[in-house]
Every structure is written in structure tokens, then in C-alpha cells.
């Protein structure tokens with residue numbers, strides 16, 4: 274695993290969280306963005322194409338995004354437990370880094 278794919282810290286605020294990686298990069302990421310890439314069996318098909326993604330986003334935006342619980346899974350991923358359902362998705366560190374790169378805001382520097 275490269276350093277950029279190794280999550281070292283997660284700080285949860287009310288509407289977003291800060292993720293830090295072993296290569297020193299840190300990002301702020303909103304829970305909506307995180308929820309939209311939920312890799313569980315129920316949500317993954319909703320990310321398959323643009324149309325389904327638009328519908329999925331609208332649905333997620335209507336939900337109240339409360340701070341999820343997060344649990345470390347081994348040394349390679351996190352499981353988020355959303356109050357709006359969905360708790361079985363395992364977010365691998367490389368997936369988290371990818372979402373940060375695309376939707377997150379870079380912290381510091």
C-alpha cells in the first residue's frame with residue numbers, strides 16, 4: 274500500500290470530516306459526498322451510470338446527513354454507519370483517497 278492510500282486520521286465534525294493520509298495530505302470532505310460513494314450492495318448499483326447517480330444524489334440530498342459512526346476495519350478500510358440506513362459498506366482507504374481527491378478540499382499549505 275502506498276502512503277497516499279494509507280489513512281492515518283479521521284476527525285468527524287457535524288457536517289463534514291477531515292481525513293489525513295500517511296503522505297501528509299489532508300482533506301475536508303462533506304458527508305453527502307461520502308454517502309454518495311457508499312460501496313454497499315444497495316448503493317453501488319445506484320452509482321452505475323449518470324442518470325442513476327443524479328437520482329441517488331437527489332435522494333441523499335433530501336436526507337438529513339447526521340454525523341455517521343466510523344469503525345476501523347483491519348488496516349485497510351473504514352465502515353461508516355449512517356443514521357439514514359446503510360452500514361454495511363466498507364470504504365477502503367484507496368476509495369477514501371479517491372473521493373477526497375475528487376470532491377474534498379485540500380487542507381493546509
Ligand SMILES: [Zn+2]
Nearest residue numbers: 311313316359
Ligand atoms: Zn450503502
